[in-house]
Amino acid sequence: MKAIIFDGQLKIVDVPMPVPAPGEALIRVSMGGICNTDIEIMKGYLGFRGIIGHEFTGVVEETAGNVKAMAGKRVVGEINCGCGVCGTCRSGLEKHCPARTTLGISGRPGAFAEYTTLPVANLHEIPDGLSDEQAVFTEPLAAAFEILEQVSVRESQSVLVLGDGKLGILCALVLKLTGAHVALAGRHPDKLGIAACQGVSTVPVNDIPEGSAFDIVVEATGSTRGLESAMEYTRPRGTIILKSTVADNIPANLAPIVINEITVIGSRCGPFEPAIRALEHGSIDVRPLVTAVFSARDAGEAFRTAQKKGSLKVLVAFR
Numbered sequence: 001m002k003a004i005i006f007d008g009q010l011k012i013v014d015v016p017m018p019v020p021a022p023g024e025a026l027i028r029v030s031m032g033g034i035c036n037t038d039i040e041i042m043k044g045y046l047g048f049r050g051i052i053g054h055e056f057t058g059v060v061e062e063t064a065g066n067v068k069a070m071a072g073k074r075v076v077g078e079i080n081c082g083c084g085v086c087g088t089c090r091s092g093l094e095k096h097c098p099a100r101t102t103l104g105i106s107g108r109p110g111a112f113a114e115y116t117t118l119p120v121a122n123l124h125e126i127p128d129g130l131s132d133e134q135a136v137f138t139e140p141l142a143a144a145f146e147i148l149e150q151v152s153v154r155e156s157q158s159v160l161v162l163g164d165g166k167l168g169i170l171c172a173l174v175l176k177l178t179g180a181h182v183a184l185a186g187r188h189p190d191k192l193g194i195a196a197c198q199g200v201s202t203v204p205v206n207d208i209p210e211g212s213a214f215d216i217v218v219e220a221t222g223s224t225r226g227l228e229s230a231m232e233y234t235r236p237r238g239t240i241i242l243k244s245t246v247a248d249n250i251p252a253n254l255a256p257i258v259i260n261e262i263t264v265i266g267s268r269c270g271p272f273e274p275a276i277r278a279l280e281h282g283s284i285d286v287r288p289l290v291t292a293v294f295s296a297r298d299a300g301e302a303f304r305t306a307q308k309k310g311s312l313k314v315l316v317a318f319r
């Protein structure tokens with residue numbers, strides 16, 4: 001089968017078909033979404049080599065072992081695969097299993113190929129009403145919903161999301177569902193406009209009033225400077241949620257966190273079900289975030305487009 005691999009360079013190569021292990025499904029990939037994590041991997045993040053990609057939709061071809069038969073179902077898949085037997089897994093935190101593999105990110109071939117494999121337990125069926133273009137946003141949207149698993153956001157609270165990239169916009173749209181006052185700050189009027197159309201207040205990042213103090217600040221800039229800005233705009237005893245994963249090390253003076261007694265929360269992958277429901281019910285519209293759709297054979301061009309300033313989500317069609 002054809003696969004998009006990263007081995008220091010991005011290439012389309014022929015590789016053997018994957019064989020699902022017991023408990024896993026073989027999935028015929030329909031569509032992939034290029035994530036900033038993929039771009040970071042190409043800069044050396046986690047040293048990953050192999051088939052890249054973790055945001056996908058597909059159709060189950062077959063399952064192996066004594067598991068629910070799902071052949072023919074359209075699915076999206078959670079990307080972390082725990083060992084299932086250690087204490088962390090048994091406490092329900094498989095995504096933090098020290099022996100975990102992560103689709104296309106760590107220890108497990110990714111989804112940017114004609115076929116991929118994942119444990120059946122990781123799969124979620126796509127409702128009929130959702131297109132692949134919408135459903136492929138489930139994984140990044142779930143990452144935004146993770147914030148609501150970690151902090152209880154009240155209607156009376158003020159929230160600032162820093163960064164008008166894909167993740168920043170999705171975080172702002174999810175936080176808006178709580179009824180809290182949500183502002184999205186960024187540098188791109190067209191990107192801010194996408195969130196504004198769905199009821200989020202927006203502000204050019206250089207126009208955030210000096211002395212602004214928000215209850216919750218979400219750092220989604222993807223930049224090494226984001227944490228400093230987040231510290232600046234968080235009220236004493238407020239909360240910073242870190243969403244960016246950047247390959248570079250961050251030099252930062254953390255004294256404001258101590259002085260202002262700020263709570264800092266790291267936030268990664270999240271629950272798929274609320275993400276699928278929000279897409280299904282139309283409470284979040286991801287379609288304006290699609291910059292372009294490329295055929296898999298134009299993967300190089302797709303990745304170049306994804307890295308261009310001004311791009312949001314670039315999708316890759318595998319069939």
Ligand SMILES: [Zn+2]
Pocket residue numbers: 035036037054055139140
């Ligand atoms: Zn991602």
Ligand SMILES: [Zn+2]
Pocket residue numbers: 082083084085086087088089090094097098099100
């Ligand atoms: Zn484990």
